[in-house]
Amino acid sequence: MNAAGPVTMLHLGDLALPAIWLRDACGCAECRYPATGQRLVGSARVARLYPDLAVERHAARDGRLTVVFAPDGHESVFELAWLEQHAPGRGARLGDQSAxxxxxxxxxxxxxxxxxxxxxxxxxxxxxxxxxxxxxxxxxxxxxxxxxxxxxxxxxxxxxxxxxxxxxxxxxxxxxxxxxxxxxxxxxxxxxxxxxxxxxxxxxxxxxxxxxxxxxxxxxxxxxxxxxxxxxxxxxxxxxxxxxxxxxxxxxxxxxxxxxxxxxxxxxxxxxxxxxxxxxxxxxxxxxxxxxxxxxxxxxxxxxxxxxxxxxxxxxxxxxxxxxxxxxxxxxxxxxxxxxxxxxxxxxxxxxxxxxxxxxxxxxxxxxLEVLRRDGTRAVPTQAGPAGRGRAPRVVATRASARPIAAAR
Ligand SMILES: [Zn+2]
The missing domain is CATH 3.60.130.10 (Clavaminate synthase-like)
Structure with a gap:
């Protein structure tokens, strides 16, 4: 664990990870109901409970980032690959129906x-x-x-x-x-x-x-x-x-x-x-x-x-x-x-x-479509480009990497 002291923004390579966002994204059993993935502690509650939240210390190894928060010592574990895609500003958006x-x-x-x-x-x-x-x-x-x-x-x-x-x-x-x-x-x-x-x-x-x-x-x-x-x-x-x-x-x-x-x-x-x-x-x-x-x-x-x-x-x-x-x-x-x-x-x-x-x-x-992608084989493409553009199908993320993984706090 790096004891960088409490920081409200954790910099990890070119990732900028706000402490409160990390806490909000926590996938542990205290924060999300394991069977359904639904939030037990939602964003508004996080914002009210932890206005001064900071990362106390962190460790990145084996493709995972472990974070311990101040002031309450809550621990969260994230897959780094998931963070690369989903960190704020990274562009992987949920439900974007825009052009x-x-x-x-x-x-x-x-x-x-x-x-x-x-x-x-x-x-x-x-x-x-x-x-x-x-x-x-x-x-x-x-x-x-x-x-x-x-x-x-x-x-x-x-x-x-x-x-x-x-x-x-x-x-x-x-x-x-x-x-x-x-x-x-x-x-x-x-x-x-x-x-x-x-x-x-x-x-x-x-x-x-x-x-x-x-x-x-x-x-x-x-x-x-x-x-x-x-x-x-x-x-x-x-x-x-x-x-x-x-x-x-x-x-x-x-x-x-x-x-x-x-x-x-x-x-x-x-x-x-x-x-x-x-x-x-x-x-x-x-x-x-x-x-x-x-x-x-x-x-x-x-x-x-x-x-x-x-x-x-x-x-x-x-x-x-x-x-x-x-x-x-x-x-x-x-x-x-x-x-x-x-x-x-x-x-x-x-x-x-x-x-x-x-x-x-x-x-x-x-x-x-999402269920087909989630449960389907790797052959299920994520997008169909216009005919004639030769767009190669991209393979979807597996379910395991589609959300932050649970931590055993
Ligand atoms: Zn949690």
Whole structure:
């Protein structure tokens, strides 16, 4: 043990380790419940109990750092490899859903659309499943192919990766031409790229669209990475970007049995300015209810973002064929479609384009993915880069190194 005297900041090579942070990160049985890893002494309690905490002495050997704290003599043991990754400022962040932690793309990055995984492989192989879900996490979209083109299968896919969110549109919704549509989605009209249900709080986070029948002509699906678009707006028109992140706008849907309203920014950012969400849907956005002198800036910003979203190099176009199930992050990826005609007989669902959709929650998808990574083989990759970039899969940390190890105080 080095008796360096009580220090509030322990320097170890190029690691700077604040004493109170080390104590907060302690994984011993007094500090965390061993069976679940849940905190027994949380950060706020640490801060109140130990305002003058210091490292009394420490020893680093065999890949481990042992620390004894003053004033109470508590001892903690950490894996140095874990500290290298998780010490303050080291960048390994828990739960970062911002653009910074994911991979933005434009059309050239996904020349054949989002990564595709066959349903059979997805069901059989944790690696295949992790590839599909990892693509949704990193890129915001994936396609599972060859899902039996039977009504209701979209729910089977949804339940395989998370929890289906029931809304006023039901557990699943049919997207096809209907004679008396309660929603523009149920017409053959073209839809510009948008996010779904902007009037909902929270918005549905993951959307699945399963193709049962393709249109004879038209009805192609368009995807735009909202993160890439928002970043482009920031580069080209900072004032517009700032307006859309700072001004909250009203969204609403007034339907036969539902009235849904929400105020939210078009672009959400995290504490460091990285984009975390895009909410873009002209059909649900209501006239801005901000002070008169800000109105002009809001419309100018909306126009500017609309122009960016129309830029052709951002859009990936794909034609869903029966069996394809598109899975995308509705808080990030905008989806649209080209127009398509009514059915041959004029009857809904009698031969025209027919998709079934459902919503699941991103936290469930990410949990499924994390469990695959934690329990899976080393072959389960942590990220799926855009096609064509040749990004090598990185191997995940094992569970043992994913949190500080217990000390036998
Ligand atoms: Zn402890």
């Amino acid at each position: 910074q932690a994911r991979v933005a793309w434009t059309a050239t990055d996904l020349p054949v659309g989002p990564p595709r995984v066959a349903w059979d492989a997805y069901l059989r192989s944790p690696v295949a499943m992790a590839t599909a879900l990892g693509a949704v996490e990193k890129l915001g979209a994936a396609v599972i192919t060859e899902v039996p083109a039977r009504p209701g299968m979209v729910l089977t896919v949804g339940r395989s990766l998370g929890h289906v969110r029931v809304t006023n549109y039901g557990e699943l919704f049919d997207v096809r031409v209907e004679p008396d549509p309660e929603h523009l989605a149920y017409t053959g009209l073209a839809l510009a790229p948008h996010t779904d249900n902007p009037y909902r709080d929270p918005v549905p986070t993951v959307q699945l669209l399963h193709c049962l029948r393709a249109a004879g002509a038209g009805g192609d699906t368009t995807l735009v990475d909202g993160f890439a678009a928002a970043d482009r707006l920031r580069e080209t028109d900072r004032a517009a970007f700032d307006t859309l992140t700072q001004v909250w706008l009203p969204f609403s849907y007034d339907g036969p049995t539902s009235v849904l309203t929400c105020r939210a920014p078009v672009i959400s950012v995290d504490d460091e300015g990285a984009v975390t969400q895009v909410r873009w849907n002209d059909r649900g956005l209501q006239p801005p209810d901000v002070a008169p002198d800000r109105i002009g800036a809001v419309y100018r910003a909306l126009a500017a973002f609309g122009e960016v979203l129309d830029e052709a190099d951002l859009a990936v176009s794909l034609r869903l064929v029966p069996g394809d199930c598109l899975i995308f992050d509705n808080t990030r990826v905008l989806h649209g479609r080209s127009a398509y005609g009514p059915t041959a007989t004029g009857e809904p669902g009698s031969g025209g384009r027919h998709l079934q959709g459902c919503y699941v929650d991103m936290d469930g998808l990410r949990s499924t």
